[in-house]
Amino acid sequence: MAPWRLPVLPVALVWGWVLASSSPSTVAPPRDLQITDPGLLGSLDVQWKPPPHEQTFNECSVKYKLEYRSSGDRDWKVIFTRKLKFRVGFDLSRTAEVRVQTLLKGRCTGDVEVQSDWISATFQAAPQGKLESEVQNFHCIYHDWEYLKCTWQPGLLTPRGVHYELYYWYEGLDRTVQCDRYIREHGINVGCVLQNLSQAEYRDLNVCVNGSAAATLLRPLYTTLRLHNLAKPSAPEQLRLSVSAAGELLVAWSPPGGRVPQHCLEYEVQVAEDAGEAAAAWAFVSTQMETALTISRTNQSHISCVRVRGRTNIFCADQGFWSEWTQNCFSVSRKEDKQLFILIPIILSLSISLIIFMLIGQCKKRSPAGKQTSVGH
């Protein structure tokens, strides 16, 4: 027997009681929550100080739960961190809302997580210009993963001599950069083409279109782009159609060129039969990642037209734009046609022979009459 085991229970009880009595059942929130704007068009620095007496939580770890959103958003975005500073993205045209709480867990709390109250802060960029002076219909497309083209229209309130500029920033640039290739219309910048953005893929690309007019302040437009969700590939290439021995339509194509990662594409295939190219009645066939397909031809039609387009698939993006269509038609001669093809020469030669026979017959009838006539003279 092991007599030393006997006192174990009381000791454990006493130890447990000591632990429980010293466990903080509450913890203070962090202090001095601040939001500052480093001038990166939407990325704001959020920082705070640890709760007082943090160092007294022996054998416990302190973490923070940071929640943030732009006013009007329904959901908070959540970050768990041990750090005291975080840079997060907001829509600067709305109020930035942030709240932080302390999370304490470990032996000092009996391994139960203790949460503090929230500490909150907001940030509002100094409002500038009338709302109607903001540019409208701002759209961007990331063509072939090679260049980003953004366009906009002047605001409803367009003072004389208005001048728009586009600035952008993404993590990795030390400061905001201005567009260096504007699209102009009637002397006004209404778009911008940005190249060499591969470093900004799968990151937040902060964009601002602001402007000035002689005596008026214009409302800047702020937005955060995700390039991979704005991608539009070129149309698929080399669409090839043929017919198998079993009469099925074999379709194959090549992915578009450019920087588009091929594993990031999916294709939609449509077919139209016998409709001609003008008013084709396109029927959906398939959405797929492979670049070949076999279509059974139910209608035994003369002409089958196939068109294919591509876009980024769900493994690479949440959304994207369809490419233009690539189209090709294939004319198939029917079985009856083939029979007709053999029949036509036969019928033709038969008819010709018949005509020749008849002509010969006519000549033979006429010749005796001719002789009679000549004899008669």
Ligand SMILES: *[C@@H]1O[C@H](CO)[C@@H](O)[C@H](O)[C@H]1NC(C)=O
């Ligand atoms: C593209 O960007 C990289 C840095 O991201 C730079 O080193 C390079 O010179 C740029 N190329 C062009 C053609 O602008």
Ligand SMILES: *[C@@H]1O[C@H](CO)[C@@H](O)[C@H](O)[C@H]1NC(C)=O
């Ligand atoms: C537009 O924004 C950029 C970047 O923040 C800034 O440098 C520039 O002064 C602004 N222009 C106007 C007219 O507000």
Ligand SMILES: *[C@@H]1O[C@H](CO)[C@@H](O)[C@H](O)[C@H]1NC(C)=O
């Ligand atoms: C086959 O033809 C019928 C009518 O002629 C048409 O409604 C149908 O869509 C065609 N099927 C295909 C796959 O084109």
